[in-house]
Amino acid sequence: MKDIEGQIVIDMHSHNNKAASVEIQSSRPLQAAGILIGKDPHQALGMIPLMYNICGIAQARTSLLAIQHCLSIEIDPTMEIARDMLVLVENAREHLFRIFIDWPELLELNRDIHQMPSSIRLVSEFRQALFTDNKAFELDSRLKPDSVRLLELINQLERELQQKVFEISTRDWLSICDIDGLNQWMNECDGIAASAIHAISDRGWNSQGYSDCPHLPELDADDLLKRLNTSDADKFIAQPDWQGGLYETTALTRQQDHGVIPELTRGFGNALITRWVARLVELASIPQQLKQLLSQLERNHQPTIIDTGRRVGIAQTEAARGRLIHRVEIDQDRISHYQILAPTEWNFHPRGLITRSLGNISANSARQLELLARLIVNAIDPCVGYALRVH
Amino acid sequence: MCLALPARIVSMDKTSDMATVALGEVKREVSLALVEDVSVDDYVLIHVGYALNKVSEEEAEKTLALFSEAGLLDEGAVR
Structure with a gap:
């Protein structure tokens, strides 16, 4: 194969x-995105989730935003909140896959893949509860949020994270703010998450893997558009740097200021223990973030139009693995250039x-x-x- | 980012929750632990040794045609 x-x-x-x-x-x-050249925006939006199914939500969302930006189409903030929710649910799914598939194998822990929370299948249920006809990433998508169902789904995710990953409520776990608290949790729990962190700590590997690579800062859309329009853009996509500097974009980048991560960073820098716990911090925070977004869904928001006047669009999304960037050019209703920086x-x-x-x-x-x-x-x-x- | 490959289940071993999947002439063993209600001739998306979810034959063929068009698959891979 x-x-x-x-x-x-x-x-x-x-x-x-x-x-x-x-x-x-x-x-x-x-250069697989080159296949989109010559297609109209509707066709491209249908193709992206088929090709990039693993992070299909993040890919589809980024593609749609870049195309809307390019066509100066009105962006409905409420719709964006709904799509943000889907990206978060996909991020939760990706973390759960890795925790239940990779962590036991890597650390030689007891493995029972059938303990995988059923929440890994929630992406399609959230879609159905948010959008008419399950169409979340099309130019004519229509929002039809079922708030009662959405809250049920968020509660289901929160419950499963408590029972199968953290063994205490995600709120209580996120309130751990120092290394003593983390140690206490590890010593009192024996599920997959606590056992994995324990296994790293027991081997004396907390400080292994430190690097001096800084986190990727916010990137200005206009600067990115220019960088991706240079003659060596393919080289940039293959080996990106930003103004000469090399950067990381990971769950740790997003979680560096949250939960116990600042304390771990003070103790161990960006080494192994900090990275593994950062993924748990991200996962634990997702139900609360979803609840906040759900409350925002119910408010009125003014649509915005970003008019570039250039027939070129760019969008950035925080996918599970880091920042995903799409850039698109459209000429006479057909895609004339498409770039993805992963x-x-x-x-x-x-x-x-x-x-x-x-x-x-x-x-x-x-x-x-x-x-x-x-x-x-x-x-x-x-x-x-x-x-x-x-x- | 990760490209997802749809493959057809050609045989299943329910005791081990494993399956043999095929893409064209090439076969591979994958775990079915993450999918429910699949049977021989169904298409599943595979990634790093696991079937991630079931897809319709129509969706699978569309996806394989796209990969083929992009030069990422041999011609014979698309049934």
Whole structure:
């Protein structure tokens, strides 16, 4: 079966079970969006979720916003709130996949995939409760929010997170604000989340994988439009930098100021323990964020039109793995240029976050070194296909 | 970002919750632990060794045609 996702190959050279150098090569198909050229916007919006099904909500949302921006179409803020809700539910699903599939395997913990919360299937139910005919990402989508049903779904997610992931309420878990509190939770609970964090801590790996790669700042839309319109835009998409700097865009980027993360950052920097807990902070916060968005859905909002006057549009979305950027040009009702800049390319830049994070790790054996490297890669980008070769 | 590949289930082992899926002539073993109500000849989206969800034959064929058009699949992969 042809590997259509392509692959990232990480070569880690080691000496005495300590990383000495790291090289990354990528064969990811970055020009697949070129298939949209020549299509009309309606066709393109139908194709995006078929092609990019794994983060299909984030992709469809970003594509629609870029096309609306390009066509100077009125953007209904209430509709955007509904789409924000879907992106959050998709992020929850992606975190749950990784927690129940990857964490037990990586850390050799008891694995029962049938414990996976049924909330992983909530995306379609939220869609149905928000939009007419399940059409959430089309130019003629119509909002029909069923607030009672939406609250039921949010409560279901919150309940399952409490029962199957955190073992205390997500509110109580998010109120943990220091390392002592985190340790107390780990010692009192034995579910998958507490066991995984415990397993990292027990191995003495909390501080492993520190890097000096800063978080990606807000990117100005006009500056991005210009950068993606240069002659070396393909190179930028393959190995992005921003004004010469290399950046990370991950769950930690989003959660750096939330919950126990500032305290962990003070103790361990952006190392392994901070990254793994950041994903839990993000997951725990999703039900509350959904409730806030639900309350905003019920208010009136004034539509806005962003008129670029340039037949070019750009949009950015925080997908589970990091910031996703789409840029589109439309000429005579047909897409004439389409670019997608994925978070993976920031994080796996040959001189970027992964290379720097793996570059200073050490362990007691070659096997442990490889496991540690996998934990770090998984913490940064949990669903990209990669091959790790330790030499 | 991740591209999702639809493949057809050609055989299932309900005791291990595993299935053999096919894309053209190539077959692969995947876990069915995350999907419900699937049977032989259904299409599922596969990602990193797991069937993620069931898709209709129409949607699968549209998706495979898109991948083929984008040059990401061999011609024979589209049934």
